[in-house]
Amino acid sequence: MSERKQLIMIDDDPDFTEGIKSILSKHYDLDIFHNPKDGLAALQKKRYDLLLLDIMMGRGAEGLMIARKMGADATLRTVPVLIITSIREQIAFLFGSQALHPHFVAHDELLEKPVEPKLLLERIEFLLKAGAKEREGK
Amino acid sequence: MAERPRILIIDDEDVVLDSCQLVFEGEDYEVVTARDGTVGLERAAELRPDLILVDLMMPGISGFEVLGKLREIDPTLVAIVITGYSTVNSAVEAMKQGAFDFLPKPFTPDELRMITRRGLEKRRLVLEAIALRRERELLRENFAAIISHELRSPLAAVQQNLFGLAAELEDQLTDAQKERFARLKGRLGDLIGMVQTWLKAVSVSVDKIRESFAPVDLPPVIAQAVETVQPHATRKEMTVTAEVAGPLPAVLGDAGTLTEALVNLIGNAVKYTPAGGRVTVRAKAEAGQVVLEVADDGVGIAAEDLPHLFGDFYRARSSAGSESGAGLGLALTKRIVEAHAGTVAVASTVGKGTTFTIRLPAQAAGTQNPAGTTPAASSTRDPGDQS
Numbered sequence: 001m002s003e004r005k006q007l008i009m010i011d012d013d014p015d016f017t018e019g020i021k022s023i024l025s026k027h028y029d030l031d032i033f034h035n036p037k038d039g040l041a042a043l044q045k046k047r048y049d050l051l052l053l054d055i056m057m058g059r060g061a062e063g064l065m066i067a068r069k070m071g072a073d074a075t076l077r078t079v080p081v082l083i084i085t086s087i088r089e090q091i092a093f094l095f096g097s098q099a100l101h102p103h104f105v106a107h108d109e110l111l112e113k114p115v116e117p118k119l120l121l122e123r124i125e126f127l128l129k130a131g132a133k134e135r136e137g138k
Numbered sequence: 139m140a141e142r143p144r145i146l147i148i149d150d151e152d153v154v155l156d157s158c159q160l161v162f163e164g165e166d167y168e169v170v171t172a173r174d175g176t177v178g179l180e181r182a183a184e185l186r187p188d189l190i191l192v193d194l195m196m197p198g199i200s201g202f203e204v205l206g207k208l209r210e211i212d213p214t215l216v217a218i219v220i221t222g223y224s225t226v227n228s229a230v231e232a233m234k235q236g237a238f239d240f241l242p243k244p245f246t247p248d249e250l251r252m253i254t255r256r257g258l259e260k261r262r263l264v265l266e267a268i269a270l271r272r273e274r275e276l277l278r279e280n281f282a283a284i285i286s287h288e289l290r291s292p293l294a295a296v297q298q299n300l301f302g303l304a305a306e307l308e309d310q311l312t313d314a315q316k317e318r319f320a321r322l323k324g325r326l327g328d329l330i331g332m333v334q335t336w337l338k339a340v341s342v343s344v345d346k347i348r349e350s351f352a353p354v355d356l357p358p359v360i361a362q363a364v365e366t367v368q369p370h371a372t373r374k375e376m377t378v379t380a381e382v383a384g385p386l387p388a389v390l391g392d393a394g395t396l397t398e399a400l401v402n403l404i405g406n407a408v409k410y411t412p413a414g415g416r417v418t419v420r421a422k423a424e425a426g427q428v429v430l431e432v433a434d435d436g437v438g439i440a441a442e443d444l445p446h447l448f449g450d451f452y453r454a455r456s457s458a459g460s461e462s463g464a465g466l467g468l469a470l471t472k473r474i475v476e477a478h479a480g481t482v483a484v485a486s487t488v489g490k491g492t493t494f495t496i497r498l499p500a501q502a503a504g505t506q507n508p509a510g511t512t513p514a515a516s517s518t519r520d521p522g523d524q525s
Contacts, residue, residue, distance in 0.1 A: 013291060019298030022306045056287050061273040065266065072141075086290035113294035114330070117301050 004029045005128055006046070010039030010066065011054035011084070016113065020052065020084075023117045024124075036062040040069065048079055050128055055085040064104075071104035078134050080107040080127035084115060106134050143258050144168045146187040148178030148204060149220060150196045154243075158191065161247040162254075175199035175207075183211045189257045190217040191241070194228055205235040214268060216261045218253055220245075289333050297326045347395050347477055353388040353501055354396060356428060360419055363400035367408055374413045378404060383422040387500035391478045399474040399482075402467040403432040403494045410492070411436030423500060430496040438488035447484055448472040471496075 007030045011017050017032045024030050031048075033039035036057050043051065043066075051070075055063035063083070070076040081104065107130040109123055145167050147158050155171045162169050170185060172178035175198055182190060190208065194201035201219055208215050219232040219240045229240040238260050241253050304311075304319045311319070360380050371378045389396075400419070407417040411434045420431040439447065448468050475482045480498035 013295055015295035016291070016298050019295065019300075019302040022299075022302030026305075062270070064273065065270065086294050087287050113290060114297035114301060117305050 005049040007031070007050050007052065007124070008033070008039065008042060008046075008048045009052040010034075010036060010057070010063070011052070012036075012057040013054070016054075019114070020120070023120060027121065028124075036066055040066055043070070043076060043079070049131060050124060051079055051081045053081050053083050055083060056087060067104035067108070077105050078131065079105065080131040080134075081105050081109075082123060082127055083108060083110045084113055085110065086113040107131055142166055142168050143188040143261070144170065144185060145189045145191065145254065146170045146172065146178065146181055146185065147191045148172045148175060148181075148196070148201075149191070149193040150174055151193070154193065154220065157247075158250065161250050165251070165254075167254075175201070175204040178204060179207050179211065182208055182215065186212060186215070188216070188261045189254060190215060191254075192217055192219055192237075194219050194221045194232060202232065202235055205232060205237055209236045214264050216257050216264065218257050290330065293326065293330050293333065297323065297330065300326065347392045347474075350392055351390050352392075354391045354393045355388055356386050356396075356421060356430070357382050359393055359397050360400065360421055360430070363397050363404055364419060366397070366401050367404045370405065371408045371417065374408065374411075374415075376408055376411060376413065376415050376417060378408065378417045378419070380419040381421070383420070386421055386423055386428055389428055389478065389498045390501050391498070395474045396478065399471040399496065400430065400432070402471045403496075406467055407432055407434035407436065407492070407494075410434070426500050428498045428500050430498070431493055433491060433493040435491040438490055439484070439486040439492055440488055441486075444484060444486065448482070 005028045007024065007028045009017055009020060009030060009032045011020075011032075012034050014034060017034070021030055021032065031042060031046075033042055053063050053066060055061050057063055063085070067081060067083070070079065070081065107127055109127060111119070111123060143166075145162065147155055147169065149155050149158075149171075150173055155173075159169055159171070170181055170187065172181050175192075175196055178190075178192065179199075181187075192201045192204050192208075196204075199207075201221075205217055205219070208217055213236075216238045217236065219229070219237045220243060221228050221232070221240055222243045229242075232240055238257055239253055241249065300319065300323050304316070304323070360382065364378050364380050367378060404417060404419060411417060415435050417432065417434045420429075420433070422429050448471075472482050475496050475498070478498055480496060482497075483495045484492065485495070486492040
């Protein structure tokens, strides 16, 4: 691989992000933000290859707010999002139990905390490829 | 907010309406106009604009009155007043009436553009706050989601670090240490799974599971339930066997919660049967019903305990020995089975064993796939499915 992919993680639990970091740092560059506001600002400033996103942060489901904003933004829409949440099963309720979750951006997926390293790396690779293809197509 | 913000201008002067429209021509707005307060209010109620520009001095109902009525229509509407007499008093009065800001006449195109942009930003914030509040309320209604989050988060953080540490130290750990890591991860994984199972069961809402009813083939459900309990049985050197008599008709239901119900019964049987004992799960079709039995050769349940068995938090006195549990399992099983229009019963002889019997209505032949029932409706998303 030529250059390391740039990943960003927004999750308000520093212990959790620490656990993710030690799995990913061997393979990727990872910037971590513990509040939605700083995270969104960073996303708008730097071109990331993938976002790892928590749902329940701060005042409520602020992760969803970020995903929604990304969906409305032509550039951020192309950044793949891997949602990692401890309320995977409940997310459906937030949207009237239609789909498990609506798609905010071109490529997103939902995993439940905690995530097995193998599964985590696999889904990240999958989304990175999908994201790269999306960008080539444009 | 819609991609193209909608702006309503209420003013009796054509020159103001025209010049505003001219200024907005280059912007990506949808502009709607009204010549008096009455029409303006109608438009506002019907279109719910993102921003309203309203003249204070108009024939008919005044701008002040319009402001008051706007708040009645929708308190989240953002209004900016255009005031001909640019006195502080009228502006302050308008703000008191709920206006977001004021624009004194005459104004330059830039002034109008700037105040409009600020008004729309305010609207965006208002809508965002509403969405957040709505989601919070929804979560509050979904008590299980909150509890699930609170209980799972610390466990997930610990587990994620076990995963991470094991990955980081991969080259340095001895085999024995790796094995200990694996055991820790296993134990914690069990705990997380247990929390999830209990919460799911506690939050079983009859209406909710009915929404996802589909024809369920029971043998896989039985196999899954037996498999779930198997590790506990193995630890106690017990055997759990399943005996399915002949082809079983499908039942209309939810495979997940039916599995849960069976796991509870089999798990209980394993728990309250001495080491080396035997648990048998039998399934058969009988007179339009599917009958599922979970029988053990354990200590049995005293006759006086039997009637209370399916109540919340009930634990039979004779079982108050070394076994732990919240005493919710049977109550949940009953709730799940009843949601499936079935019954659950128990028969027991002290010293000989206990048999739980679930009866579920069999689905009539020819109705295997009723319209509107998608078996995948309640399933989780396939990781490979990208839309």
